[in-house]
Amino acid sequence: MLTLHADSRGHAHLVRGEWIEAVGPLEELSAAHPHARVRVWPGILTPGFVNLHGNELLEETYHPDPREADTLGTEPLTGDALTALALDDARWGASARRGVQRMLAHGTVAAACEPLRNRAVRDAVRRTGLAVRGRQGRPAGTPSLDPLADGLLPDFPPPREPGSAACFAVFDVRDEEELTERGAETCVATVVGGRLVFRRR
Structure with missing residues (x-):
């Protein structure tokens, strides 16, 4: 069609x-x-955008389910708040799916990642269809679902x-x-x- x-x-x-x-x-x-x-x-x-912080947003961030808003809020969780959750594979996979959906809602068509280490995250991202591009090392800037959060226009794909x-x-x-x-x-x-x-x- x-x-x-x-x-x-x-x-x-x-x-x-x-x-x-x-x-x-x-x-x-x-x-x-x-x-x-x-x-x-x-x-x-x-x-569309390539979000340079794929690993940080998908493997080092928990995206709460709306049903968890009463206890966890609605904002992505990192650092000590993430460590305290002790997530299993099912929750990591669900978090990654929500994270991808939030990236798509910001015009992201690809994420730059070092190889994803968490299998549940890797499988969830693959099923979404979001493109994954390689990277070496951690990029500068603060990881954000909005690639424009630093006030700079990032690189677009061709x-x-x-x-x-x-x-x-x-x-x-x-x-x-x-x-x-x-x-x-x-x-x-x-x-x-x-x-x-x-x-x-």
């Missing part, structure tokens, strides 16, 4: 399966592919083009400058491998 994803500026990606088949103005692509499903999003299409993987995000901002100012919580949609894996309700 063909799907056209377009932003407020009229930029569009034509997606077939896991791949981008064409990029260009929405008007031209929709005329050339009149049977494609069309999704028009507010804001700007970008290639620009999307015909034949590239259908992995991108849409942020409800006017341009990249406003995205840097307001942060990745402005994400309205994230697509990974051609699948819409996050949509703001």
Whole structure:
């Protein structure tokens, strides 16, 4: 099935399966592919983020289940608070799934990691479809679900083009400058491998 994803500026990606088949103005692509499903999003299409702190956010952080909010709160837990939980594999796997969902909600399409040591986390991440990229050593900066938390625009994956993987995000901002100012919580949609894996309700 063909799907056209377009932003407020009229930029569009034509997606077939896991791949981008064409990029260009929405008007031209929709005329050339009149049977494609069309999704028009507010804001700007970008290639999505690579979060550089994959290990820290997935193996060294516990993302509480909403049902645990009364006892653990809703914010990610690290350090002594994490150590006190004595998590088993099932809870680590569930935490990793929630962590990935929160990363996707910030326009992340890939996480940079050293090899994941926790098997439950590794299996959970693999099932989500989030891309994992290698890294060497710990990156600078404070680990955050929002790759823009330090106020800097991080590296994006290469620009999307015909034949590239259908992995991108849409942020409800006017341009990249406003995205840097307001942060990745402005994400309205994230697509990974051609699948819409996050949509703001």
